[in-house]
Amino acid sequence: MNLLARYAENIFWMARYMERAENLARVLDVQETFVRDERGGTNWLSVVQLYADEEAFLKRHAVASAETVVAFYLLDATNPNSIVSTIRAARENARTLRPWISTEMWSQINVFYNQLLALTPRDVAMPHLSRVCRMVKEACQTHTGITEGTFYRDQGWYFYQMGKAIERADQTTRLLDIKYHTLLPSPDDLGSSLDMQQWCTVLRSAAGYHAFRRVYPRGMTPTTVAGFILFNEGFPRSVVMCVRQIDGLLTRLKSRYTLRRGSEAMEKVDELLAALLSRPIEAVIADGLHEYLDWVQSQLIGITAEIGHAFFGQEPAPLAQVEVQ
Amino acid sequence: MNGATAPQAGARNLLASYDAGIFYDELFGNADKPAGHTRLIRERLNQLDFEDLRRRATDAEKELYNLGITFLIYAAQGAEDRILPFDVIPRVISAREWAHLEAGIKQRVATLNLFLHDIYHDQKILKDGIIPAELVLGNANFRPQMAGLDVPFDTYIHIMGVDLVRDREGTFRVLEDNGRVPSGVSYVVENRHMMQRVFPDLMRDIGIRPVDNYGHKLLEAMSEIAPVAEGDPEVALLSPGSYNSAYFEHIFLAREMGVPLVEGRDLVVENHRVYMKTTDGLAPVHSIYRRIGDDFLDPTAFNPDSLLGVPGILEAYRRGNVALANAIGTGVADDKAVYAYVPRMIKYYLDQDALIPNVDTRICREHDALTYTLDNLDKLVVKPVGEAGGYGITIGPRASKAELDDCRAKLIADPANYISQPVVDLSVCPTVTPDGIEPRHVDLRPFAVTGSKTWVLPGGLSRVALQKGTLIVNSSQGGGSKDTWVLENGGAA
Incomplete structure (x- = not known):
């Protein structure tokens, strides 16, 4: 139908x-x-x-x-x-x-x-x-x-899951960002018990504390937590997992329902996934986690716009057109 | 609940002190026509305890609200979801009564379709002087765009709701025809589902004719009229949108038929064909059950300000590329003034007498009728012909002097805009009220679906005037509804 x-x-x-x-x-x-x-x-x-x-x-x-x-x-x-x-x-x-x-x-x-x-x-x-x-x-x-x-389970199911995965990825980046954006205490506090407690909070907000402990039974550093939340392949709220899901959904949506549209959205998703997988967390943090998360969020907005353009009958956003040119 | 005891509290005599007064009663009948077919149902009702009944009624209404079986009402504070109040005591129709009603409704639908075909083609009925030509041709709902156009099976009114009332003698009469976009059928089906959940004990083995195949019948008719030679036609339901007060019904019908519920913005016309916008681009649509009026259907043909419609759809329709139900221009057949001529139409087209009589109606555009109406204003019901939903009605015996004077002035100023009828003592049905089981007035709106032939949903919407003494049953005026049981042959007793 x-x-x-x-x-x-x-x-x-x-x-x-x-x-x-x-x-x-x-x-x-x-x-x-x-x-x-x-x-x-x-x-x-x-x-x-x-x-x-x-x-x-x-x-x-x-x-x-x-x-x-x-x-x-x-x-x-x-x-x-x-x-x-x-x-x-x-x-x-x-x-x-x-x-x-x-x-x-x-x-x-x-x-x-x-x-x-x-x-x-x-x-x-x-x-x-x-x-x-x-x-x-x-x-x-x-x-x-x-x-x-x-x-x-028809097309609608795919759009449902895509919406959920995009929102979840976005929420996860925000949750992580709060740490660097606002909670970052003075350099002296780094690694203190206060700092660790706040990192625990971030994990718990994402229901990820126990999952984290499975991967890292001991210890907790800002780097391991951020890396886990961004890149873990088994944690349902990690950005990588969400983006992989979006990728798979778009591919299956197009192949199963032979939809002619959506190639631009897929390109954008592939691009984001490649970027997420290309750099270790240490490098990301060294270059600025906040800027990185901002970029991920803007990519998710771009993917949403492409999905809207391809499937929801929306006009392409003027901004996206400028980028293409 | 404050624990006050109701007059009927106590088991096994729920209906003991019930008194219908001078009115015909749907559950008991009257002295001349006792309702033998409801005996078993009355016995079962009598065994219920009033508080239990009330509790179940409360549960039912809460469930209706949670399920969103509601209509939107626009109040001072903005839009609000309301349920159509539901009364749990059913209205019961015998198999014999129903056979008569069904035949009468089919006769009426056939006649109005013949009438519409005639006035949009040869206009014989006007030439023969059966109906004043100006009443038809000068009618705001007469659509010249339909002249000469042939529609599948000559069916114009695919979905018809006939408002019936029952007088003091127990005779069913037609009060009004609804041949444009009659609503209410969703409540017929949902009320039944609710009764099945809340009163399985009352319904067991009664032999009640089912109502839940309405969507199937409607889809069948919509498919029959679709201009498609082979394969499955794409049917859609066109709604004005989620802020329409009847949106629940649109949802219900789309779900029951399994077709997309579209709005004007979802449809486009290209090369005089209608398409809907899907995730994979444009997909053709062949048959549309439209729940928006003629005026709003096509801004290029009718009301140019309409944002609800589809530009170009009239021409696509005229070329036979899309079917519309109901057809354009049916409003002239359910006009309150034209109504008065329907018995004569039945005679003219079918050479039969009306199986279900009209309420005696005087057309105030006729001089004698106006004089009679003005002389008997305090005894008559005066209705404007263009209004729906019970608005603008003056009920003579209940009107104040000032209201009567106002009505008189309007009649003299614009007599053609009014008809008058005697007050019908609407039948009553036992109804749950805060003060116990009391009689409340009811009407009945059966629904008929017509593609190549006519099918009538067994029963219909029984609307009930919940306010004591009032005769107006419209939902917009505080009415509620009841489940309507048509008994199978040999059912109940």
């Missing part, structure tokens, strides 16, 4: 928004649970910086405290990057997709969204934050499970 271009786009974004919400819940949860520095506070501004939301945040709140950051990222419907806004966007996509997705997929997102709408600031206050984050995380995972078990 033909897949409407518009539906393909909705599927892609539904997957992205659900993945995004899950990551956001992970970040808030871990922030609350683990990141306490020696001075007893928690650096909540780092969350805002992670998503590059400083401007929007400071318009609404003077200080980045637990209360203000949680309010901003959980229930603030005027913040397009809040969990409630993200799930609303996922639900809008799912609503459009109701003729295409399973009833259970739609119903779960619908109930989840209504659950979020019913939350009050009191419900998400500090003693309950972890529980709310777990609820969000589990609802997103339930969505993943229902999708796996009920979504018909």
